[in-house]
Amino acid sequence: MKPTHSNWQIFKNGIFTENIIFRMAISLCPSIAVTTKLKNGLLMGIAVWFVHVMVGLTVSTLRKFIHPRIRIPIFMLIISLWVTVINLVMAAFARDVYKEIGLYLQLIVAFASLLARSEVFASKNKVTHSFMDGMGMGIGFTIALVIISFFRELIGKGSIWGWEVVTTKPLLISILPAGGFFAVGLLMALFNWMDVRFGKAETHH
Amino acid sequence: MKVKEMTVKDFIKIMINLVVIYIAGGAILVVVYAKTSPVIFVGDKEEKEAALKKMIPEADKVEELGTWEPHHKHAGYYIARKGGEDMGYIVETYGKGYSSYIHILVALDKNLIVQKIDILAHAETPGLGDEIERDSFKNQFVGKTLEHIKLVKVETEEDIQAITGVTISSRAVTDDAVRNGVKMLKERLEVKG
Numbered sequence: 001m002k003p004t005h006s007n008w009q010i011f012k013n014g015i016f017t018e019n020i021i022f023r024m025a026i027s028l029c030p031s032i033a034v035t036t037k038l039k040n041g042l043l044m045g046i047a048v049w050f051v052h053v054m055v056g057l058t059v060s061t062l063r064k065f066i067h068p069r070i071r072i073p074i075f076m077l078i079i080s081l082w083v084t085v086i087n088l089v090m091a092a093f094a095r096d097v098y099k100e101i102g103l104y105l106q107l108i109v110a111f112a113s114l115l116a117r118s119e120v121f122a123s124k125n126k127v128t129h130s131f132m133d134g135m136g137m138g139i140g141f142t143i144a145l146v147i148i149s150f151f152r153e154l155i156g157k158g159s160i161w162g163w164e165v166v167t168t169k170p171l172l173i174s175i176l177p178a179g180g181f182f183a184v185g186l187l188m189a190l191f192n193w194m195d196v197r198f199g200k201a202e203t204h205h
Numbered sequence: 206m207k208v209k210e211m212t213v214k215d216f217i218k219i220m221i222n223l224v225v226i227y228i229a230g231g232a233i234l235v236v237v238y239a240k241t242s243p244v245i246f247v248g249d250k251e252e253k254e255a256a257l258k259k260m261i262p263e264a265d266k267v268e269e270l271g272t273w274e275p276h277h278k279h280a281g282y283y284i285a286r287k288g289g290e291d292m293g294y295i296v297e298t299y300g301k302g303y304s305s306y307i308h309i310l311v312a313l314d315k316n317l318i319v320q321k322i323d324i325l326a327h328a329e330t331p332g333l334g335d336e337i338e339r340d341s342f343k344n345q346f347v348g349k350t351l352e353h354i355k356l357v358k359v360e361t362e363e364d365i366q367a368i369t370g371v372t373i374s375s376r377a378v379t380d381d382a383v384r385n386g387v388k389m390l391k392e393r394l395e396v397k398g
Contacts, residue, residue: 036332062226067219069211074226081230085237092241095248103328156332172370175332 007132014136021144021184022191026112030104031145032180038161041149042142043097047086047105049138054082055114056134059122066123075118076109083108113137148183155179252325260295260312260321261285267295273389275299275382276306282390291315296390300382302329303373307337309382311346317391319346319354322383327374334374342368342375346383351391354384 005013014020020027027048034044058078059066066074087105090098098105108114117137122130153159156174158166173179257267264285272281280297293314300307305328312321324338336342345365346354356379357364358372367375 065222065225067215067222069215070219070222074222077226077230081233084234088237088241088245092244092248095252099326172333 005129007128010129010132011136014133014138015140015143018137019140019144019191020113020137021141021148022188024113024116025184025188026116027141028181028184030107030111031141031148032177032184034101034104035145035149035152035180035183036156036175037100038146038149038153039097040101041145043090043094044101044104045138045142045145047090047101048108048111048141049135050086051079051082051108051111052114052117052138052141053131053134054085055079055118056122056130056137057127058082059118060125060127060130063123071119071123072115075115075123079111079114079118080109113141144187147187148180151187152179152183256310256323256325257283257295260310260323261293263287264292270294271393273393275385275389276301278306282386282393285312293320294390296386298382298386298389300377300380300385302327302377303334304329307374307377307382309378309386311383311386313387313390317350317387317394319349319383319387322346322378324378329374334371336368336371337374337378339368342378351384351387354379354387356380 016023018024021031030044035041055075055078058081059075062074062078083106086108087102090105091102117133121133125133150160152174153161154165155171156176156179158164158168158170171179174183258264261267264287266286267283268286269281270284272279274280276299278299280299282297283295285292285295293312294317296311296313298309298311300309307327307329308325310323310325311319312323314320322343324343327335327337329335329337349365353364355364356367356372356376358367360366365375365379367379
């Protein structure tokens with residue numbers, strides 16, 4: 001990507017052009033594990049959003065200070081720092097949710113998207129741009145998780161945010177891991193189709 | 206990026222890099238930990254007290270009788286009293302499930318008949334293993350004695366019926382956690398006379 005993009009373009013890039021889930025298809029493991037319920041999907045998304053923004057800011061601030069030879073270990077240290085912070089904060093102030101997604105919160109450390117954005121973007125761009133990149137990536141990820149978990153909960157449990165809406169027997173496969181891959185694949189296909197059909201301007205900016 | 210020979214300057218710079226990141230990161234974590242750990246600790250304690258109270262709500266006093274170690278974890282067993290009279294027992298126990306240790310409280314009356322079980326924590330498969338939290342499963346334990354706390358995979362009233370597709374977690378709750386917990390309590394009470 002050219003460094004001349006405006007903040008708004010960088011922001012949109014994370015949501016559409018390079019959406020972590022639907023476009024880059026990385027960080028799928030935790031996304032499939034937590035998206036069995038809309039609530040878990042949303043909170044996981046918010047946690048990743050926070051980490052993305054903070055890592056982007058930190059890496060970008062330190063980009064001239066970090067020696068190229070050890071940039072990857074340093075990125076990992078920064079990522080694990082912010083993951084630990086959100087982990088502790090959620091354990092203290094969102095106990096109920098933490099009980100369900102705590103395990104996957106710690107796994108954010110291994111998110112490919114965090115390392116990828118640190119290496120590709122934040123270490124080469126100024127702080128404001130990196131902030132917008134983190135916001136875009138984080139919100140794009142959150143939106144993706146919300147869409148996936150909405151459909152999986154609806155089909156697999158017959159409920160939305162815990163409220164029963166369908167009384168017929170739900171389709172169990174939707175909340176099994178395999179169903180997660182199906183959901184992601186179908187939504188990815190839908191987004192690609194929409195892109196080809198309507199979104200020419202979006203892809204070729 | 207061109208790979209250059211490492212010079213002494215590079216070594217020093219890398220060292221400074223790491224030291225600064227460690228110290229700054231460590232400092233941030235110290236602050237966050239100091240702020241959050243008391244909240245977590247109080248929350249854990251309150252949660253446990255509330256959970257014990259919920260097991261036998263009529264009791265006005267719950268006292269620890271002793272401890273035991275299911276799966277090498279620290280767990281206690283308690284006696285519930287009301288106005289100096291023994292009402293029943295509460296056993297804290299763990300079962301090895303599909304992907305986690307399931308943390309359970311079992312309430313029993315004086316004759317060691319199960320009154321209630323409560324699942325405090327687990328990390329079983331979301332949407333599948335967590336079916337063990339359903340009341341329809343947990344209520345099966347009510348009124349059971351030790352002999353009937355066993356898992357079967359057919360429809361049953363006498364024993365505990367497994368949840369379809371959740372056999373491992375159901376077994377962990379029934380055969381591992383609850384049965385061993387009740388057995389332990391029975392043995393220790395007999396020893397005491």
